[in-house]
Amino acid sequence: SQQGEEDPQALSIQEGENATMNCSYKTSINNLQWYRQNSGRGLVHLILIRSNEREKHSGRLRVTLDTSKKSSSLLITASRAADTASYFCATVDDMRFGAGTRLTVKP
């Protein structure tokens, strides 16, 4: 079974807006990763956050982790049309993926 669940399942925004995606997981973890998948392609690693970290930044990406709530969020700031993709969280301990959020950024 899949480990995490993302919400929303689909998100449509205008270019320049921020996009926030959430992920919940069920078991204790050491690390959590976020990946991006363009349609029909493989996955690309975006960022890893460790269980002792609460927030991490990478360019326009900001990831938070709340281990007490077993949840994580991915924020993409100043979105671009090229950010259109599906985004998945994965618990590193067993590499299971959440349901994903399909993000559409309209130009």
Next chain:
Amino acid sequence: GAVVSQHPSWVICKSGTSVKIECRSLDFQATTMFWYRQFPKQSLMLMATSNEGSKATYEQGVEKDKFLINHASLTLSTLTVTSAHPEDSSFYICSAMPLGLALGGDTGELFFGEGSRLTVL
């Protein structure tokens, strides 16, 4: 970054035939590779964990005789869909974990192949 090559990228076959998909780590060694299956607009479903030199560990509900996995070297794992049927049509993706990293530890990223789209007629 590290590259994982998956081949073929797409394949169409007749029902009852077998199809082999290869997953190669091109510039690193991988003791562990993962095979996933993905239906349209859905997430990745872990099928099995492939360990070099040993038998694969299959997830519950995945038929090991149907989906044969071989990890004969540190750079190659293969998935063979035996006696394929239309319901096996899907997008199959592999990923590789570089040698020396372990699940649950201070792991880095997994490296994914570009996927193989299987259509069984």
